[in-house]
Amino acid sequence: MTGLASSIERRNGVSLWRQIADRILQGIASGDFAENAALPPEVALAERYGVNRHTVRSAIAALVQEGVLRAEQGRGTFVLSRKRLSYPIGARTRFSTGLQGQTSERHIALLSSSTEPASRRIADALGIAKGAAVIRLETRGEADGHAVSRATTWFDAKRFAGIEAAMAETGSITASLKRFGINDYLRHSTVLSARHADADDLAALDLQPGAIVLVTVAVNVTLDGEPIQFAESRFPAERVELRLSAGD
Amino acid sequence: MTGLASSIERRNGVSLWRQIADRILQGIASGDFAENAALPPEVALAERYGVNRHTVRSAIAALVQEGVLRAEQGRGTFVLSRKRLSYPIGARTRFSTGLQGQTSERHIALLSSSTEPASRRIADALGIAKGAAVIRLETRGEADGHAVSRATTWFDAKRFAGIEAAMAETGSITASLKRFGINDYLRHSTVLSARHADADDLAALDLQPGAIVLVTVAVNVTLDGEPIQFAESRFPAERVELRLSAGD
DNA sequence: TACAGTTGTCTATATCAATAGACAAATTTA
DNA sequence: TAAATTTGTCTATTGATATAGACAACTGTA
Structure with a gap:
């Protein structure tokens, strides 16, 4: 942002210190606050945001807790390097290849699996009967030891029986689908929204409460257009951005 | 969501009533709470979310204020119809055509315009010198009288001198660009993130404080690949979702 | 009518969030 | 060393947030 000094909202249900912490995170992501450099002093931030110094201190305390800042008495408060991952989305979206070059290691950890009857929404997406x-x-999703996504994925149980074992073993959707004879697939549709992280997301993504998650709801299809996978993924907005490439 | 009963987080900087209001909005969007039907009674909601009935009442009061719910003493609290707009994003993203079929009227209102030197970020995106x-x-962006987007757009002043007048007159980016000899253009790249709405967004989008906005940062190019427009758009997450179509 | 179920209002209390001011402790600079 | 700058700690006060309980007001139904 080119210094749009929009101010802070009061009595919204979101505390001032949380809003200011969000602003500082934005500032780091947009380059307003350089990495490894000192933040403006607390009094200056307090004036900039029109709040008391103690309120700024609460925001800073939260970000120190989060590992984004480090405060040193007498010297200043410093931005630790913490670039947001840029997660590409397009017809060939895949977790592992998408983050190549940004991280040295990535895989998908299987937290749990279950078999259940399909809801209306899932049945429609997968083209099967409701209740099947x-x-x-x-x-x-983990990259370099950090959690970068939390997903819930549904497959037709008849066609993909045992895929949970393949996922646990390979740590990859692409590799698991290969075992069922699917060597290539495409992202058919993606719907995007955002919300506050719920308790489950907070725990799995190692977020501080109040964090925002980007939510994608996607359907993957075979090259013939047959739906094979329905997934809802949550990405921590403070650590991940989604990049859409034209014609991809 | 298939009824993942994830609970609520305390002392996060986001008040419980705000979190519960968000959850109810999600519930409406996902179909957990049907439109025009009654919400579960306050005591049931309080138990479901593990909070006091008065806290649920605060959340409901906010949503009534927002026009999402209507409470009737003795009868119950009802969901007003309020489907989220689905805003398509792809190579041919355009405001007006994208919402065809979902709304009967839409246009872009010019709030203000100015000329300024390009920051590093904008200069790079537009392929011009910093400071130009x-x-x-x-x-x-307005559809059927409701604000659905709030955008900040930059053009090279040399090439597009007077485009603000064209925008004010036509209410359309596409029509304005035609006056400068550009009959077609493509979305080159889009980067997506989310954050709390700032004061400016709240006012322009008629949101209640604490609301979340989806943020897209995009570059449009001519068919020759020459960048012509750089834009940051904010969409209210509670009213708009972004839909990405493969191969578009 | 009587009753069960629901939202609306009131009082009271405890904790969190925000402001205000003063001063201590550590670091850097003159 | 002395001064200026910056973060850390403490006390005090106010308003918002959350819980608790009781009861009124309204609706639909037995």
Whole structure:
């Protein structure tokens, strides 16, 4: 942002210190506050945001707790390096290849799996009957030891029986689908929204309460257009941005 | 969501009533709470979310204020119809055509315009020198009388001198660009994030404080690949979702 | 009518959030 | 060393947030 000094909202249900912490995170992401450099002093921030110094201190305390800042008495408060991952989304969206070059290691951890009857929404997406058995996988995407996504994925249980074992073993959706004869697939549709992280997301993504998650709801299809996978993924907005490439 | 009963977080900087209001909005969007039907009674909601009935009442009061719910003493609290707009994003993203079929009327209102030197970020995106003059437009997208987006757009001032007048007159980016000999253009890149709405967004989008906005940062190019427009758009997450179509 | 179920209002209390001011402790600079 | 700058700690006060309980007001139904 080119210094749009929009101010802070009061009595919204979101505390001032949380809003200011969000602003500082934005400032770091947008380059207003350089990495490894000192933040403006607390009194200056208090004036900039029109709040008391103690309120700024609460925001800073939260970000120190979060590992984003380090405060040193007498010297200043410093921005630790913490660039947001840029997660590409397009027809060939895949977790692992998408983050190549940004991280040295990444995989998908299977948190739990279950079989359940398909809800209307899932049945429609997968093109099966409502109530038919589907396998649900709860997974967490990890890159360089950090949690970067939390997803819930559904497969037709008849066609993909045992896929949870393949996921646990390979740590990859692409590799698991290969075992069922699917060597290539496409992202058919993606719907995007955002919300506050719920307790489950907070725990799995190692977020501080009040964090925002980006939510994608996607359907993957075979090259023939047959739906094979329905997934809802949550990404921590403070650590991940989604990049859409044209014609991809 | 298939009824994942994840609970609420305390002392996060986001008040319980705000979190519960968000959850109810999600519930409406996901179909957990049907439109025009009664919400569960306050005591049931209080138990479901593990909070006091008065806290649920605060959340409901906020949503009534927002026009999402209507409470009737003795009868119950009802969901007003309020479907989220689905805003398509792809290579041919355009405001007006994208919402066709979902709304009967839409246009872009020009809130203000100014000329300023390009920041590093904007200069890079537009392929011009840092400090060169750019025109900044502050706009609001409206559909059926409701604000659905708030955007800040930059153009090279040399090439698009007077585009603010064209925007004010036509209410359309596409139509304005035609006056400068650009009959077609493509969305080159889009980067997506989310944050709490700031004061400016709240006012322009008619949101209640604490609301979340989806943020897109996009570059449009001519068919030759020459960048012509750089824009940051904010969409109210409670009213708009973004839909990405493969191969678009 | 009587009753069960629901939202609306009131009082009271405890904790969190925000402001205000003063001063201590550590670091850097003159 | 002395002064200026910056973060850390403490006390005090106010308003918002959350819980608790009781009861009134309204609706639909037995």
